[in-house]
């Protein structure tokens with residue numbers, strides 16, 4: 065739609081002009097006002113010049129690119145802090161030139177759903193042991209606010225692993241249309257958050273599903289992944305009665321898809337080979353009011369598991385498996 069009823073400028077009659085039909089339909093009118101046109105046009109051009117808007121400002125397809133867009137290097141327009149290089153389909157290279165349009169939310173099976181992803185621990189926790197050792201109330205008892213997590217024998221930190229997988233998981237979920245909230249971002253805070261706050265973030269987001277990403281740190285020879293489900297607890301602020309069942313379904317979906325995408329086996333040291341374990345001692349589960357599980361993706365202290373956990377390609381498969389499980393739970 066045009067922005068006013070002013071006659072277009074003289075060059076609008078050229079054969080490439082999309083508004084040509086305007087003349088065709090109004091040729092009689094144009095002829096009728098022909099005598100007035102020079103004066104009108106002069107005024108119109110002056111108005112446009114003073115307002116700073118070019119004559120094509122409202123004409124889709126022929127508008128010059130705004131400086132703010134045309135000066136942004138290709139590939140950075142959609143860049144998002146924390147977005148992973150892999151797994152993010154390129155929309156820049158090889159596509160035909162087109163007028164820039166704002167990125168629309170992806171439509172998919174998770175459209176309208178909110179998923180909270182909780183990267184376990186924090187790389188800064190090692191330097192803030194006093195802070196993370198504060199005791200917090202998890203309903204059933206009191207525990208440390210947060211822990212350092214483990215490392216591989218070569219020093220790759222669990223907190224690095226969990227953040228990397230969480231970002232890959234966020235990208236995979238957003239590609240399915242989900243709104244994704246991370247409980248913390250790289251470098252955004254020196255330590256934590258406390259397990260109580262991690263639970264609260266999922267609750268306050270009214271999350272449809274919450275996944276806390278971890279890797280285990282037990283002796284070598286213990287291998288494989290497991291998903292931790294909330295036990296039925298009711299004590300203090302903890303009341304998991306409403307989330308036990310949906311959390312189990314979420315966990316089963318994730319376990320099955322994680323095994324499929326990574327080729328990893330369920331843990332050989334707990335869970336009886338099911339890849340599922342129920343626990344009543346985790347504040348992040350006890351205090352959750354939304355369907356929630358933890359996943360321990362492997363054992364960082366086992367050389368074979370560590371070789372997988374330190375591989376970006378494997379971590380992408382891990383994130384995809386978790387995402388597929390969430391899609392199965394929420395959208396399948």
Ligand code: ZN
Pocket residue numbers: 184185213214222277278279280
């Ligand atoms: Zn952990």
